[in-house]
Amino acid sequence: MSATLIDGKAFAAGLRTRIATEVAAMKAQGITPGLAVVLVGEDPASQVYVRSKGKQTLEVGMNSYEHKLPAETPEADLLALIERLNADPAVNGILVQLPLPAHMDEEAVINAILPEKDVDGFTVLNVGRLATGQKAMVPCTPLGCLMMLREHLGSLSGKNAVVIGRSNIVGKPMAQLLLRDSATVTIAHSRTQDLPGLCRTADILVAAVGRANFVKGDWVKPGATVIDVGINRTDDGLVGDVDFAEAEQVAGAITPVPGGVGPMTIACLLANTLTATARANGLPDPEGLTP
Ligand SMILES: Nc1nc(=O)c2c([nH]1)NC[C@@H]1CN(c3ccc(C(=O)N[C@@H](CCC(=O)O)C(=O)O)cc3)C=[N+]21
Numbered sequence: 279m280s281a282t283l284i285d286g287k288a289f290a291a292g293l294r295t296r297i298a299t300e301v302a303a304m305k306a307q308g309i310t311p312g313l314a315v316v317l318v319g320e321d322p323a324s325q326v327y328v329r330s331k332g333k334q335t336l337e338v339g340m341n342s343y344e345h346k347l348p349a350e351t352p353e354a355d356l357l358a359l360i361e362r363l364n365a366d367p368a369v370n371g372i373l374v375q376l377p378l379p380a381h382m383d384e385e386a387v388i389n390a391i392l393p394e395k396d397v398d399g400f401t402v403l404n405v406g407r408l409a410t411g412q413k414a415m416v417p418c419t420p421l422g423c424l425m426m427l428r429e430h431l432g433s434l435s436g437k438n439a440v441v442i443g444r445s446n447i448v449g450k451p452m453a454q455l456l457l458r459d460s461a462t463v464t465i466a467h468s469r470t471q472d473l474p475g476l477c478r479t480a481d482i483l484v485a486a487v488g489r490a491n492f493v494k495g496d497w498v499k500p501g502a503t504v505i506d507v508g509i510n511r512t513d514d515g516l517v518g519d520v521d522f523a524e525a526e527q528v529a530g531a532i533t534p535v536p537g538g539v540g541p542m543t544i545a546c547l548l549a550n551t552l553t554a555t556a557r558a559n560g561l562p563d564p565e566g567l568t569p
């Protein structure tokens with residue numbers, strides 16, 4: 279047996295086309311969505327993502343504002359920049375690229391972002407809104423995973439979902455979104471007992487651990503839908519958290535790395551920027567871009 283490939287790259291391209299249409303309609307009303315991306319330091323991988331985000335932001339017709347600060351920037355200067363972006367009506371979304379240099383307090387920096395402009399959905403207010411079922415900004419990676427799961431499976435109701443990884447940026451919000459769609463959700467992590475056995479109960483398996491080829495083929499329930507969030511740079515190139523060659527023999531459907539979750543993350547960042555712009559202007563949320 280060989281799994282259906284869930285083509286995140288193609289899905290993301292379709293999403294961006296829809297977003298571009300909505301942006302054009304907004305521009306006709308005199309509103310141009312704007313996304314500000316802040317990068318502190320010179321991490322090469324981060325520079326690649328930021329360039330790719332800026333390019334795609336312009337391609338859908340939005341304004342892109344890039345702020346690059348040296349690694350040794352004092353935290354107070356970064357907070358002052360965030361205050362300026364919070365107050366700037368041309369800026370509808372703010373993303374501060376993580377990780378930040380070690381001398382900065384990541385929580386303090388993130389929580390300085392106005393929740394309405396927090397297109398990453400990382401501020402405490404948006405995390406709480408998601409957890410309580412209120413209108414939130416939802417983190418881009420889990421939102422992209424949810425869209426692919428719904429597209430492939432239709433309803434997620436009653437399905438057993440196992441999320442490996444308990445990070446604030448992927449594992450926890452992914453679990454919240456699956457729960458909202460009435461899946462039965464388990465979050466697994468490094469202390470979980472019999473992880474392979476637990477994974478074999480999963481109709482939906484989301485791997486977000488950051489360890490190359492960690493999930494083996496015999497951990498996968500036959501026919502399961504496998505979402506691989508991992509982006510690991512190895513001598514064999516970019517690989518996911520799932521041993522793809524093994525898992526695709528067993529799974530019903532699986533996302534590849536690259537070309538799966540990654541492109542959806544950036545498309546969802548644009549989706550969130552559009553949603554933030556609509557809300558800032560008293561317009562209804564764009565169709566199908568929010569959970
Ligand atoms: N505040 C903040 N928000 C983020 O969303 C955020 C962040 N910080 N810091 C870094 C991570 C990482 N991230 C990725 C986005 C797209 C791809 C992506 O498009 N990957 C391509 C491959 C790209 C390549 O070749 O390196 C793919 O999977 O096909 C990967 C990783 C967003 N992040």
Ligand SMILES: [Mg+2]
Binds near residue numbers: 445468487
């Ligand atoms: Mg973890």
